[in-house]
Structure formats: C-alpha cells, structure tokens
Amino acid sequence: MSSRSATVRAYAKVNLSLKVLYKRPDGFHELRTVFQTIGLHDTIDFKFTPGKGAVVELDDALAIDNNLVTRAARLFFERRKVRGRLSMRLKKQVPMGGGLGGGSSDAAAVLLALPALTGKNTNLPDLMEMGAELGSDVPFFLVGGAALGLGRGEELYPLPEPKPQPMIVLAPPIHVSTPEAFKALGRPTLTSPAASPKLNTFQSFVWQAYLASDAENDFEVAVFQLHPELKRWRRKLERLGAHVARLSGSGAALFGVFPNQAKLQGALPQFHTEPLKVFSTTMLTRVQYRARLWRSLREHALEHTWPPQSRYA
Numbered sequence: 061m062s063s064r065s066a067t068v069r070a071y072a073k074v075n076l077s078l079k080v081l082y083k084r085p086d087g088f089h090e091l092r093t094v095f096q097t098i099g100l101h102d103t104i105d106f107k108f109t110p111g112k113g114a115v116v117e118l119d120d121a122l123a124i125d126n127n128l129v130t131r132a133a134r135l136f137f138e139r140r141k142v143r144g145r146l147s148m149r150l151k152k153q154v155p156m157g158g159g160l161g162g163g164s165s166d167a168a169a170v171l172l173a174l175p176a177l178t179g180k181n182t183n184l185p186d187l188m189e190m191g192a193e194l195g196s197d198v199p200f201f202l203v204g205g206a207a208l209g210l211g212r213g214e215e216l217y218p219l220p221e222p223k224p225q226p227m228i229v230l231a232p233p234i235h236v237s238t239p240e241a242f243k244a245l246g247r248p249t250l251t252s253p254a255a256s257p258k259l260n261t262f263q264s265f266v267w268q269a270y271l272a273s274d275a276e277n278d279f280e281v282a283v284f285q286l287h288p289e290l291k292r293w294r295r296k297l298e299r300l301g302a303h304v305a306r307l308s309g310s311g312a313a314l315f316g317v318f319p320n321q322a323k324l325q326g327a328l329p330q331f332h333t334e335p336l337k338v339f340s341t342t343m344l345t346r347v348q349y350r351a352r353l354w355r356s357l358r359e360h361a362l363e364h365t366w367p368p369q370s371r372y373a
C-alpha cells in the first residue's frame with residue numbers, strides 16, 4: 061500500500077500565570093495556570109505505510125532518552141490497534157527543560173496527526189486521556205491557544221484570546237528539572253487554596269487572561285533564589301518595554317510580552333550580548349494553531365474537524 065507523509069509543527073507554550081496550591085495525595089500539585097501557545101516550534105516529519113505488524117521508528121539527531129514522540133506513537137498504536145510502519149523524524153528547536161513544554165507539544169502533535177494518517181479517528185476525550193498518561197502538559201497541546209489549566213493542568217477551559225502580541229523568549233543555559241522545582245517550592249511561596257477557588261480563578265482570567273492583577277508564577281521565588289541572573293533578565297525585559305515579563309513553567313526560560321513589534325525590535329539587540337538563546341515570536345491563537353495543523357494534514361484530514369478527522373476512515 062502507498063505511504064502517507066506529512067510535516068507537522070509542534071508549538072511551544074508559556075504560562076502567562078502559574079499558581080501552585082498544594083501537593084495532592086497522588087503526588088502531583090494542584091495548579092491554577094493560564095497556558096498560551098506561541099510561534100516557536102519543533103518539527104516532526106511523518107511517513108506511515110499501512111501494512112502488517114506495528115513498527116514505530118524515530119530519527120532524532122539529539123538522541124533524547126525515552127523520547128515522548130516515540131512514547132506517544134506507541135501508545136496510540138496500542139490503544140487504536142494500528143497496523144503498519146511509522147517512520148518519524150524530529151527536528152528540535154524549542155529549548156529542552158526550559159518550561160516551554162516542547163516535549164509535551166511533540167507528544168500532542170503525534171496524537172493529533174496519527175488519527176488522520178492511520179485512518180483511526182479518535183475523539184478528543186480519548187486523546188486527552190492518552191495525553192494525560194504521557195504528561196500533565198500534553199492535554200493542553202491537544203487544544204492550543206489560550207486556556208485555563210486546573211487540577212494537574214489537564215482540566216482545561218478555553219479562554220477568550222488576547223490579540224496575538226509579540227514576545228521575546230530568553231532561554232538561558234540553565235536546566236531546571238520540573239520535579240525538583242516542585243520540591244523546591246516553600247510553603248510561603250504557594251498560593252492559598254482558599255484564595256483560589258476554581259470559579260473565581262476562571263472569572264478573573266476570562267476577563268483579562270494575562271493582565272489579571274494577580275497573575276504571577278509561584279516558581280519564581282524558588283528558581284530566582286537558585287539562579288539570581290534570571291531575576292536580572294526579567295527586570296531587563298521590563299525595563300526595555302515588556303508589559304508582562306515572567307518565568308515560564310518551572311523555568312528557566314523567561315518571556316516578555318511587548319505592546320508592539322517596534323518596541324520588541326528595539327529590545328532584541330540588548331540581549332544578544334548575554335549568554336542566552338534569544339527568540340522573537342508571537343502568541344498563537346487557537347484559530348491559528350488549528351489552521352496550521354489542518355494545512356499540514358490537508359492531504360489526509362477533513363478540514364474544520366477537531367481533532368482532525370481522517371479521509372481514510
């Protein structure tokens with residue numbers, strides 16, 4: 061049988077706000093977070109050939125251990141009883157372990173592309189369940205845009221989208237392990253559950269996704285204590301015109317939202333002398349996020365279906 065190919069982008073995220081409430085009996089922390097997809101992305105090439113057996117291969121120049129791309133594909137093959145050979149190639153651009161969710165987005169891109177390529181249509185709740193098994197951030201990337209994440213980040217509500225604003229992302233050569241960062245959180249830096257009932261949080265962010273007066277990142281105190289230069293770079297973003305500058309996720313990447321391109325272009329060269337990877341990007345709305353995936357899968361998927369439905373089903 062002839063093979064089916066596609067090239068899909070896996071976009072990164074920032075947390076416009078991230079509050080950690082408490083550790084739950086299952087070991088995960090209860091969160092109140094605002095996720096936002098951005099233009100920075102990895103790329104995955106897919107080639108699927110229907111046939112006997114089930115083979116999943118990945119060409120990954122970085123040889124990432126226990127790659128989420130392979131894990132996501134194997135999980136999908138197993139759950140949906142896919143028969144055939146899948147060859148993938150991963151091109152990383154999103155810095156790893158920076159709180160930008162690159163690995164989680166790669167996994168979600170696989171879960172979104174495989175139903176269309178294999179002809180095994182799968183509804184969103186089933187994909188969400190597979191995503192949550194792979195990582196707390198994966199379900200968000202199955203929807204994209206701006207979303208409120210509750211629970212361990214997998215209980216998601218769409219938020220009205222802000223006008224896509226330009227953004228600088230700074231990736232320092234510092235790796236912050238997510239579990240270590242959760243462990244480093246001290247009691248005084250946590251958000252009180254009494255102050256953050258789900259509905260109040262929702263209400264606050266529905267009206268002002270990232271400008272809500274209490275938007276913040278609870279990891280900043282602990283992570284800035286370990287790496288004081290991060291605080292200096294966050295201040296520099298603000299000084300150069302970012303109206304919001306924050307740590308993303310558990311770090312160590314920082315982002316600054318700028319009111320316009322001119323301000324951003326003025327600020328950009330000021331970071332080139334620093335020991336940082338500097339990216340100029342923009343927020344990516346849900347509509348843009350979906351349109352780009354449909355475009356990548358246009359040969360194989362029916363337009364305007366989400367998750368993209370296969371032409372081969």
Ligand SMILES: C[C@@](CO)(OP(=O)(O)O)[C@H](O)COP(=O)(O)OP(=O)(O)OC[C@H]1O[C@@H](n2ccc(N)nc2=O)[C@H](O)[C@@H]1O
Pocket residue numbers: 075078087088089090091093158159160161164194195196197198211212213238239242308309310311
């Ligand atoms: C902090 C956040 C914010 O968006 O992002 P990153 O900094 O990783 O991008 C996420 O909650 C990270 O999600 P993700 O990276 O998918 O985490 P997982 O693989 O599910 O979990 C890794 C480990 O982090 C801790 N963990 C994760 C999520 C959560 N709500 N509570 C936790 O305590 C647990 O120790 C878990 O074993």
Ligand SMILES: Nc1ncnc2c1ncn2[C@@H]1O[C@H](COP(=O)(O)OP(=O)(O)O)[C@@H](O)[C@H]1O
Pocket residue numbers: 124125126127128129155156157158159160161162163164165166238309311
């Ligand atoms: N495809 C992948 N891309 C990036 N990291 C991956 C991938 N597969 C597994 N990982 C592991 O997940 C860790 C966290 O990755 P990533 O999602 O990029 O960062 P973060 O959780 O900080 O947002 C990496 O340090 C790496 O060990």
